[in-house]
Amino acid sequence: MDITPYPKLFLANDLNEALRALRELADSAIPLAGATWVMRAPLRCETADRTLIDLSRIEALRTINIDQQEAVIGALATHEQIANALNGYNDLAALAQAAGHSANPAIRRMATIGGNICTAEFAAADLVPALLALDARLEIEGLDGSRTQTMAAFLEARATRAHTDLVTRLIIPRTQRTSTHARLTLRKAGDYPVANLSVSIALGAGGKISAATVAVGAVEAVAKRWTGFEEAIIGHAPSPEKMQMIAKTCLEEFDGRDAMDAPGWYRLRVLTGLVANAFSTLQETTLGRAM
Amino acid sequence: MTITLTVNREERIFSGDPRTPLVDVLRDHLRMTGTKAVCREGFCGACMVHVDGAPMASCLLPVGSLDGAAVTTIEGVATMEHLNAVQQAFEDHDVVQCGMCFPGMVMTMSRLFQTNTSPDRDEIKAAMTGNICRCTGYERIIDALMSIRTNEVTS
Numbered sequence: 089m090d091i092t093p094y095p096k097l098f099l100a101n102d103l104n105e106a107l108r109a110l111r112e113l114a115d116s117a118i119p120l121a122g123a124t125w126v127m128r129a130p131l132r133c134e135t136a137d138r139t140l141i142d143l144s145r146i147e148a149l150r151t152i153n154i155d156q157q158e159a160v161i162g163a164l165a166t167h168e169q170i171a172n173a174l175n176g177y178n179d180l181a182a183l184a185q186a187a188g189h190s191a192n193p194a195i196r197r198m199a200t201i202g203g204n205i206c207t208a209e210f211a212a213a214d215l216v217p218a219l220l221a222l223d224a225r226l227e228i229e230g231l232d233g234s235r236t237q238t239m240a241a242f243l244e245a246r247a248t249r250a251h252t253d254l255v256t257r258l259i260i261p262r263t264q265r266t267s268t269h270a271r272l273t274l275r276k277a278g279d280y281p282v283a284n285l286s287v288s289i290a291l292g293a294g295g296k297i298s299a300a301t302v303a304v305g306a307v308e309a310v311a312k313r314w315t316g317f318e319e320a321i322i323g324h325a326p327s328p329e330k331m332q333m334i335a336k337t338c339l340e341e342f343d344g345r346d347a348m349d350a351p352g353w354y355r356l357r358v359l360t361g362l363v364a365n366a367f368s369t370l371q372e373t374t375l376g377r378a379m
Numbered sequence: 380m381t382i383t384l385t386v387n388r389e390e391r392i393f394s395g396d397p398r399t400p401l402v403d404v405l406r407d408h409l410r411m412t413g414t415k416a417v418c419r420e421g422f423c424g425a426c427m428v429h430v431d432g433a434p435m436a437s438c439l440l441p442v443g444s445l446d447g448a449a450v451t452t453i454e455g456v457a458t459m460e461h462l463n464a465v466q467q468a469f470e471d472h473d474v475v476q477c478g479m480c481f482p483g484m485v486m487t488m489s490r491l492f493q494t495n496t497s498p499d500r501d502e503i504k505a506a507m508t509g510n511i512c513r514c515t516g517y518e519r520i521i522d523a524l525m526s527i528r529t530n531e532v533t534s
Contacts (some may be wrong), residue, residue, distance in 0.1 A: 097397035097443030127439045192509030194436045254515040280510040
């Protein structure tokens, strides 16, 4: 294959140009969104000499639109943009908080939501559990057309997906729920979480939980829904103490990930504390006003 | 691939590998060594520069993505005769220790004071999250920054 028309960094002017380059260069190219993961490849001892297909000029992928039915977030929206745009929406608070507290301000200014969810090797992404908890769907475009996919389905196939398609938008249904995100870092700030958790709940009669979606990141290699806990908390008042007690009985769903920053058992140990923190935050903010 | 940048108000041309991090272009090609290459993963803040006005970690920016951008480094944030308010405060309060983190601190905090002329202590700490001082001089740095809370926008 003749790849000489492409420099080692190709600035795509539109989506079709990017998709064509990715298809023509196949494994010798990688999409570049915020650059915060790709540019650290040498620190991970990755030596592949790949062409970067820079998406940053595709302005259409930066937009964020929120109406009463859904929030549609372009894949190139940065964490900073998302935190600002979603501020004040109770149902979307988990994503706003995840975007607003990840890493540090300079990283949040660069790192994109598309890059965050497409980086299969990054287990501690904050946006992924938030998107799972908010029941987000992804819009994916290729030269053959576009399709949508649930976050769970995307994550299941993420590690082996080809980079010839691009995630273009995240679509989050608006609800009457309230949500929050909790994370534990080894340093107080500016660090990756050893565990993180997003919670989205609806309250029914008597202030009891009538519906819940909870997702956990960083504990295992890929973030996932905590379905046993979701079912167990239905019908209970959302007190932090009660929620933590229930969480302790639902930990068997996880197989903690051993890594340099923390052993697997530690991630599980702190997870129930994160549950208490998340429900405390809900009580102090939105639930406190609703109850 | 030839990349044209405006660095400290001067047009500069780079013709090497477009994937080269901006920090290496600044230090190795333009000999502007005030910007430090330390962690190379966006966590220490020592390589902070302004790109089109916003503080960015230059270790994570491939120079090819920046064609046409305006870059300001520590060498261009003020003049030797007239330091900006952040630089002056750091000097007046004698907070510079080893000096490795200070170019990045100045770049981050100069921008903070451009957008918020009277930040409180917590806002300063939050803005400083991505700038690590290995000499652990944080509280004195914050004291110095608190001393310049005015309505005057830094240059």
